[in-house]
Amino acid sequence: MYKFAKMCERLDVNFARQKLCYSCVCRFSKTFDTVSHAKRYALLHAYVIQGPLLKWIQNFLTGRTHQTRIGCSLSELADLLGGVVQRSGLGPVLFLVFIDGLAKVLESIGVVTKFFADDVKVYLRIVKSDDCVILQKAFDVISCWASDWQLKVSVEKCNMLHIGSCPVS
Secondary structure, X not given: OHHHHHHHHHHHHHHHOOOEEEEEEEEEEOHXXXXXXXXXXXXXXXXXXXXXXXXXXXXXXXXXXXXXXXXXXXXXXXXXXXXXXXXXOHHHHHHHHHHHHHHHHHHHOOOEEEEEOOEEEEEEEEOOHHHHHHHHHHHHHHHHHHHHOOOEEOHHHOEEEEEOOOOOO
């Protein structure tokens, strides 16, 4: 409820200033399942997570298998070569470390971002036509970042909210 209230506050401010604002939600597909462990370890190492802690995380993520049950039938065991164990306390923490690089790049081009699970929310007030270029650049950055990290953007689950009606100069 708090996050909803903060979003409404941001929208009220833009309405009061008679500004045009865009809010976009981009959803990644299978975020916790696709990133290779090797890339994840390299990123953790870059964040100075090393030594015994990194080894503990590696032990937690490696050597895991899964099976699929359909009715009374079970598939053969398959090794998990990437991803994070879902419903674990470690999964969301690893995801936040993982997505921090995207957050920094988006902030550097001037967009406000919020992250939750496999969603990235981008907010940008549009005052002049150059702001539309920044918004497009944000989408390009998200697309390139997802490709670099073996993620797919679920385009069919992405949404854009146009708030206001102030003309762009």
